[in-house]
Amino acid sequence: MKKSIGPHTILHPHPVLLVGTYDEEGKANLCTVAWGGICCSNPPSLYVALRKATKTYGSILSSRAFTVNIPSVSQLKEADYVGIVSGKDVDKFEKTAWTAVKAEHVNAPFVEETPLSLECKLRKSVEVGLHTMFIGEIVDIKAHEEVLTEKELPDISKVKPMVYATGNMAYFAVGEELGRAFKNRDL
């Protein structure tokens, strides 16, 4: 029989996402979140959840745009750092020595060095409680060419994204392929 452990904000696996924004002065900033994901196929949309206290919260509302950058395992230190300090205190692009590139379709910067960057237009903000969900339409993805499959889609084995595990307070790698999806029509 399963044991009750009370309510926790734990789901496995969480992603590690870097949200890129310009503030009202046009300064580029980054913020690490584990609470984000796809939420609609048409229009292609994703969300990130943020507290009002963050600098990124205000920047998304003023610019109506953001990017979601997916770092690889080799960028663990930078991704962790970006989630600890505030853009109110430091210039995170300067500290990480990452390059802020103005997105092609939205008013937000993406990180040139991460394998994937999603350009998003803010469509909705939803108050849930301490966190607000920002729902953005994905208008384009920018990718390092070497992480793409033959069909020009990101190959997770080449992107090498991190997994965040709340209960462990640690980052993990993605392991081996287990099997193809949509193959088990019969049991």
Add this chain to the structure above:
Amino acid sequence: MKKSIGPHTILHPHPVLLVGTYDEEGKANLCTVAWGGICCSNPPSLYVALRKATKTYGSILSSRAFTVNIPSVSQLKEADYVGIVSGKDVDKFEKTAWTAVKAEHVNAPFVEETPLSLECKLRKSVEVGLHTMFIGEIVDIKAHEEVLTEKELPDISKVKPMVYATGNMAYFAVGEELGRAFKNRDL
């Protein structure tokens, strides 16, 4: 320089989640989704995104509750199957030989055999486009005792959840621990 590959609903990593509901006749059903995640710390909340065409969509609206069950790598075939067929056509609990347990706090069934099950009360539904986001408050987590850490939190190395990769159309395992979080205050 990064390459533009157009808009896609791709984020790395996606979880593999089994949404448990009772329909209006009280029959237990399951549905596999990759689009779900935590969206608020207080109240602890998560979302799952579903199309109106699914049986689960109607069941969440009528019961105002659902569970989110996290299968382990050993349950790949069942999890994939549950995502292919519709509860309108088959009894998925019977086919998978899984046990539907009435949740303690909400009007929804959880899967006894998956290592983790989150009991959720529907708080909000948000129309995004083809998909609707159902935001639920996590009122309790039920866990197999052997997957817990000393602090009674789920240990991802013991839960062994799957990662779904859209671009690969495949399931992956979680790999090795890379490092602790919130440790890199300096770069």
